[in-house]
Amino acid sequence: MSELSWGRHFLMCPPDYFEVSYSINPWMDTSVRVDRDRAREQWAGLAGTLRAAGAVVDEVPAQPGLPDMVFTANAGIVDGTTYWPASMRHAERAPEIAHLCRWLAGRDWTVADPPDAVQEGAGDALPFAGTLVAGHGQRSTVDAYQQLAERAGWTITTVELADPRFYHVDLTFCPLDGTTALIAPGALTAPSLERLARLVPDPVPVTVEEAAMFCANSVVVGRTVVMPACSARLGRVLERRGFQVAVCDVSEFAKAGGGCRCLTLALDVSLAGDASTSKEVAA
Incomplete structure (x- = not known):
């Protein structure tokens, strides 16, 4: 089966x-x-495992007073060389985004304007089969996805998260190939499960107990x-x-x-958006 077209280049932030x-x-x-030790x-073990699997890992410097900046998945959504910054729900995390914008802009990324509504980055939006599977109901909002669909030209399939423990889509959904x-x-x-059933030909169900172990919060490299x-x-x-499992202890x-996916932001995602065409948000 064809491997994911993305997942070979990640951004991580050390847990200083x-x-x-x-x-x-x-x-x-x-x-x-x-x-912290x-x-x-x-964190180093996760980065080393990703590199051993064939991925490139870039590191953005940590910032004092921003303990959750380590969870780079929530920093935004990447499309080619454009970075769409997240719009955080909680004030404690909002200052992270300015640092990421400056860091990426300094490396020739195009930084787009974030949506006016809450959207917490790739932690709540993962590409699969030509669409962006986007979580809402706990942190991100449907309004944000409507704005992104109109402005970026993405096809977005929204799914509603029903359990506060699984507050981002990357705790409930993980593309494998x-x-x-x-x-x-x-x-x-x-309704969200019905939507995913139409989208995913070969789903691998994860039990609630396995989800609580953060099994779905995984990173796929090939x-x-x-x-x-x-x-x-x-x-x-x-x-x-035909998958090889590599377990990385990230219990701290x-x-x-957060788990493995939360600690990474894929930088090699291309959503093939056409900003001249308005795409539907499946809600």
Whole structure:
């Protein structure tokens, strides 16, 4: 089966200032201490695993006072050489975006204007089969996707997230190749599942228990699936489909509600948008 056309170049941010100093999702508990030395080891292990699988990893410098900047997936959406900045729901994360805009603009990226409504980057929008599977209902909004469809020319398929624990789409959905994706049915509304059933020819269901282990928050490089955890059942299912599973312990980052995908932003995505044509948002 054809591999994903993207997922060979990632942006990561070292966890120099990572901690749980506020709570903006059900996983965050400010009484839980982060072991920063262990977090650095886990982050380096993830970056090394991605590179060993054949990916390029760029690093944006961390910034004091922005502990969640390590979760670069939420920084925005990439389309070719254009960066569409995220519009964060929570004030604690909003200052991250200015740093990413300056860093990418300094490397000859085109920086677009963010939507007026909340949209939390690639953490809530992943490309699959010619469309952008876009989450809403917890953090991002449908209004933001309508704006992006009109301005960028993308085809966007929205899915509603039904469980506050799975507050971004990358906790419930993971493209694996051109026809296969991990899907956590228990985290999505029934209409959204019907929409995905029409879109994904070969879905790999993830149980609620596996979703809570962040199994769907994985990064795919070719036929290698880099996962924060993987049950024996899910491992067998993936191996039967010709994937190699590489488990990376990122448990320090799980304290803030993040896994492998959250810690990466794919820089090699091309959504083939045509800004002269208005695309439909399937809601």
